[in-house]
Amino acid sequence: MDYCKGIWAARHFWWHLSISDLRSRWRRSFFGLFWSIIQPLGLTLLLSLVFSRIFGMRIAEYAPYILSGMIMWEYVVSSVIGGSLAFVQADAYIKQTRHPLAIYTLRNALTGLIVLATGSVALIGWVLIVMPQNFGWCWLAALTAFPILGLVAWAGATITAYIAARLRDLPHALGLIMQAMWFVSPIYFEPSTFRSGDLHALVDFNPIFHLLQIARSPLLHGQWPTVENYGWSIGTIVSLGAIAILVGRSSEKRVIFYL
Amino acid sequence: MTNTIRLRDVNLHYASVAFRERSLKSLVAGWLSQGRTKRDLSDIHALKDVSVRVDQGERIGLLGHNGAGKSSFLKMVAGLYPISSGSREVRGTVRSMLDLSLGFEPDATGRENILYRGLLLGLSPKAMRSMEAEIVEFADLGEFIDYPLKTYSVGMQVRLAFAVSTSISGDILLLDEVVGAGDARFMGKARSRIMNLVEQSEIMILASHDLTTVRQLCQRGLVLAEGRIVLDAPIEQAIKFYEKNFSG
Numbered sequence: 001m002d003y004c005k006g007i008w009a010a011r012h013f014w015w016h017l018s019i020s021d022l023r024s025r026w027r028r029s030f031f032g033l034f035w036s037i038i039q040p041l042g043l044t045l046l047l048s049l050v051f052s053r054i055f056g057m058r059i060a061e062y063a064p065y066i067l068s069g070m071i072m073w074e075y076v077v078s079s080v081i082g083g084s085l086a087f088v089q090a091d092a093y094i095k096q097t098r099h100p101l102a103i104y105t106l107r108n109a110l111t112g113l114i115v116l117a118t119g120s121v122a123l124i125g126w127v128l129i130v131m132p133q134n135f136g137w138c139w140l141a142a143l144t145a146f147p148i149l150g151l152v153a154w155a156g157a158t159i160t161a162y163i164a165a166r167l168r169d170l171p172h173a174l175g176l177i178m179q180a181m182w183f184v185s186p187i188y189f190e191p192s193t194f195r196s197g198d199l200h201a202l203v204d205f206n207p208i209f210h211l212l213q214i215a216r217s218p219l220l221h222g223q224w225p226t227v228e229n230y231g232w233s234i235g236t237i238v239s240l241g242a243i244a245i246l247v248g249r250s251s252e253k254r255v256i257f258y259l
Numbered sequence: 260m261t262n263t264i265r266l267r268d269v270n271l272h273y274a275s276v277a278f279r280e281r282s283l284k285s286l287v288a289g290w291l292s293q294g295r296t297k298r299d300l301s302d303i304h305a306l307k308d309v310s311v312r313v314d315q316g317e318r319i320g321l322l323g324h325n326g327a328g329k330s331s332f333l334k335m336v337a338g339l340y341p342i343s344s345g346s347r348e349v350r351g352t353v354r355s356m357l358d359l360s361l362g363f364e365p366d367a368t369g370r371e372n373i374l375y376r377g378l379l380l381g382l383s384p385k386a387m388r389s390m391e392a393e394i395v396e397f398a399d400l401g402e403f404i405d406y407p408l409k410t411y412s413v414g415m416q417v418r419l420a421f422a423v424s425t426s427i428s429g430d431i432l433l434l435d436e437v438v439g440a441g442d443a444r445f446m447g448k449a450r451s452r453i454m455n456l457v458e459q460s461e462i463m464i465l466a467s468h469d470l471t472t473v474r475q476l477c478q479r480g481l482v483l484a485e486g487r488i489v490l491d492a493p494i495e496q497a498i499k500f501y502e503k504n505f506s507g
Contacts, residue, residue, distance in 0.1 A: 013378040017364070020375065024366035092362035096355070097379055098338050169282040253341035257274050 006100040014103040018110040025115075036118040040070050047188065055193065060130045061220075062190075064123060068216055069187040071119040072145070073208075075112045076153055077178045083108040083157020084164035084171050091259040101252050102244075105157040113150045120215075127219050134222035141225050145215035148233050152211065155240035162247045165258045185209060207236040262351030262430040262461040264313040264336060269345035271306035271335050271486075305331040307486040308345070313462055320477035320494055321466040322501040327483040329466035333357060333433045336464065351461060354380075354429025359420045365409040369400060369419055372408055376423045390426055397448070398422035418445060425452050432460035436467050470498055 007014075026032040047070075048063035055062075083105045087094065090104040127134060164170040185208040186194055194202045203209050210232035217225040306328050313319060321329045334340045335347065337355040362379065363372050373394050377387035395404050398419045403411065411419070434453075457463050457476060467473050473480070473494065480497025482490040482505075490500050 009381070010378075012382075012384050013375070016375055016378055016384070020364050020367050020371065024364070027366070092358070093379055095339065095358055096362055097381075099379075167283050167286065169284060173283055254274060256339055 003100055003102075007103055007106070010099045010103050013099065014107045014110070017107045018114070021107070021111040022114055025111075033118060036115045037122045040067060040074070040119050041122045044070060051188065055190070057190075064126050064130065064220060065190065065216070066188050067123050067126065068219065069212060071116055071123065072149060072212055072215065073182065073187045074119075075116040075149060076156070077182075079109050079112045079153035080156045080160055080178065081171050081174050082112075083153070084160035084174060086157060086161045087165045087255055088168070088259065094256055094259060101161075101255060102154075102158055102248065105161050106154055108157050109150055109154040112153060113146060116149070117146065123219065131220070131222075134219065136218075136222055138218040138222060138224045140218075142215045142218040145211075148214060148237065149211065151237045152233075152240060155237065155244045158244040159240065159247055162244075162251055162255070165255050181208065187212065207232050211236065261315045263315065263348070264311070264350075264431065264462065265346075265348040266309055266311045266336075267346045269306055269309040269335065269347055270304070270343045271331055271340055272343045273303040273305055305486050306335060306342075309486075309488055310345075311481065311488065311491065313464070315461050317462055317479055318457070318477045319462075319464045320473035320480045320497065321464060321483060322470075322473065322480055322497060322505075323466075323483035324505060328486040329483055330357065330435055331486070332483065333435055333464060333466055336431075337433055349431065351430030353431045353433065354424075354427065354460070355433040355435075356424050357433065357435045359417055359424060363408045363416060363420070366407055368407055369398075369404040369411070370395070372419065373423050376420070377427070380424070380427050382427065394422045394426050397426070397452070399445070421449060425449075425456050428456055428459040430461045432456060432463045434463070434465045434467075436469075470502075474498060 026035070044063055044067040048059050048066050051057070051066070052059040052062045086104040086108050087101060090107075093099070093104070094101065160170065160174060182188075184202050185206055186203055187208065191203045191209065194200070210229045213229045214225045214233060217223045217229065309332070321332060323329050331340065333355065334357065335342060336349060337353050337357070338347075338349065339355075362376065364375060367375065370391070373391055374384065374387050377390070378384065382390075398404070398421075400411075400415055400419065403415065408416065408419075454476075463476070465473060465476060477494045480490070480492060480494040480501075481488055482497055482501050484505070490497055492500070
């Protein structure tokens with residue numbers, strides 16, 4: 001409880017650091033904020049052109065699938081890999097003051113979440129134009145994807161940040177792991193591709209699928225996400241959160257020695 | 260509430276793992292080469308059975324060689340380092356000025372960094388905005404205050420850090436050789452500002468090799484050697500002891 005109070009007490013600090021990250025990300029570039037929209041959009045066009053030929057799907061409907069997968073997955077990857085350096089980058093702050101360390105990974109998760117929100121503008125625009133019939137109350141459920149993904153990213157980044165403080169070459173290894181996870185998950189590939197290859201487990205028991213489904217069901221199919229989707233997502237948050245808390249409890253105080 | 264610091268048999272160890280086994284690579288290599296004997300780095304025992312009681316209104320000077328444990332002592336009191344045994348009880352808000360030039364966002368402007376540092380020290384954005392003009396004036400960086408911090412020289416960074424850190428007072432002030440910041444003109448200003456801060460604080464602990472400053476500011480002296488407090492006495496006596504045993 002005291003720990004949460006500490007995070008709340010430092011709220012101005014991490015909030016402004018996040019804003020500062022965004023500012024330096026968008027500063028001195030002509031498109032600024034719009035890069036966060038243009039970049040995934042351009043990549044999506046390219047990928048969907050290729051994939052729709054390969055898999056023989058309609059590009060207008062396949063493209064938003066890729067786009068939704070791309071922006072959400074990018075967010076998780078950048079939080080987990082970028083977040084793994086959170087303590088190392090914040091070493092000057094950590095050595096001077098005693099704030100809960102989780103605020104430094106929260107900073108990363110929050111910055112990414114705002115980038116994700118800007119990226120999703122393109123997705124929503126696209127879906128509204130191509131599949132207007134999907135619009136409805138269930139889109140409210142898509143909003144819950146933000147806090148859910150945010151918590152997953154925060155917990156994941158906290159875990160990797162603790163490990164990376166001690167093992168500095170972790171980000172390279174993480175890149176590999178995340179790529180492997182990408183290959184075995186329905187992120188760019190449709191679940192039907194996996195199912196037709198008799199790989200049902202990679203869909204049904206894959207938390208990544210359920211996480212993405214929370215935004216995809218309403219936006220792409222006009223349906224509410226299932227209880228299963230939420231169950232898996234919340235389960236992921238709880239288990240990652242529990243690991244983060246356990247790791248933090250045992251080594252938070254010692255991190256300063258490793259920096 | 261009175262501000263006190265109470266330390267009883269405090270021991271501080273720097274964990275040796277911190278300077279070993281720093282990568283996945285070496286970790287794996289370590290597993291593979293088990294059995295082979297390696298020269299073991301042991302934990303560093305930085306503070307040994309330190310017991311001190313500091314009460315409201317005391318001004319303390321820490322004396323000792325480099326590596327005697329002065330900085331470790333201050334960081335331990337500030338709560339940055341975890342103690343390995345004993346008890347540490349600190350009442351009052353601690354304001355520590357230990358590594359001044361650290362902790363800026365290189366891409367943000369000087370003005371923005373004033374805000375961030377103030378927030379780091381636990382102030383609200385509102386309070387910081389009201390103090391900003393005064394800090395800008397004291398740092399005296401001219402138009403550079405609106406430039407990104409990465410364009411600053413080291414001296415300018417120290418000035419900015421100093422200006423922000425010294426504008427916020429606390430009950431317990433911990434200083435580690437920070438009086439020497441910037442050029443001669445700035446030094447004069449800095450000195451009077453530090454004095455002001457010292458007057459506002461209830462407890463002050465200063466680690467310094469500058470014996471004149473220590474004599475001027477402190478009434479009580481602690482002499483540290485190899486992580487132990489070897490003398491706890493009025494400042495004149497402590498300085499004499501230090502000069503006799505440790506210098507020359």
